[in-house]
Amino acid sequence: GLVLAFVRRKEGYDRSFFVTLVLLPLIIAIIILLVSNNIARAFSLAGVFTLVRFRTTISDTRDIxxxxxxxxxxxxxxxxxxxxxIIITAFIMGVLLLISFLKLDEVKDNNAKLKIIIPESLNYIGAFDDVFKMYTTYARLRKVKTTDFGTTFELTYIINMRNDVNQKLFLDAIRVINGNLNIILTQEFAERVIE
Structure with missing residues (x-):
């Protein structure tokens, strides 16, 4: 889980997802060891997971x-x-404290969420590539949504800003392409990726 979490971390990620990737394989292994070959326990566990799945709203990946x-x-x-x-509880708490103490779940990069409104006439595929090459180290289109009854598109990108970037120049370069429509750059990306 830890190796996968570090690989995923390079792409821009939700910090709670890092904790989930580290702990979930360990917890599943513990559950499988406890259930072992007992069919009754397995069915009981399936019932519990079904109840949890349909009765719980999971808004954060750490919650699961x-x-x-x-x-x-x-x-x-x-x-x-x-x-x-008691051992399971101590182990999980130890892993969580270790992650927190070593600050493994903190993002050290300039990750951000970028929302750009564009007119429907603009072909958004590759439209901002030159700007992204100049101002970012990573840019990925995560969501496309129509707005204003289909007259505009809302593009959501996950980006990693270069350290020496002037944000105003970056946003101005995007405004030239999108016709001066709304642009939202959110730096709190480390907490939540996409709403």
Whole structure:
């Protein structure tokens, strides 16, 4: 999980997703060890996951990790493995503290979310490539949405700004292409990728 989290981290990511990628494989392995070859436990676990899936709104990827952690701890407690439950809890807390202490989930880059409104007549494929090459180290189109009854498109990019970039010049270069329509550059990208 840790290796995958570091590979994913290079592309621009949601920091809670990093924690999920690190912990989820460990938690799933613990649950599988607890269930082992017992069919009754497996069906009970399926029922629990079904209940959690349809009764819980997951807005943050870390939430599902904590739900699975709680299920693993509850499963160990319910089976009478109190020592295992304590060990599982301590292990998960240790991993979370290590991630926090080493600041592995922090983004050190200039990641941002960029929303650009363009007229419907503009072909958006490759339209901003030259600007992105000049001002960013990474740019990826994540979402295209029609707005104003189909007369405009809203493009959402995930970008990584170069360290020496003048944001005003960057936005001005985009405004020349998009006809001076709305542009939103959000720096809080590290917390949430796309709403």
């Amino acid at each position: 990790t904590f739900v699975f952690s709680t299920v693993a701890i509850g499963l160990a407690m319910g089976m009478g493995y109190i020592t295992y439950a």
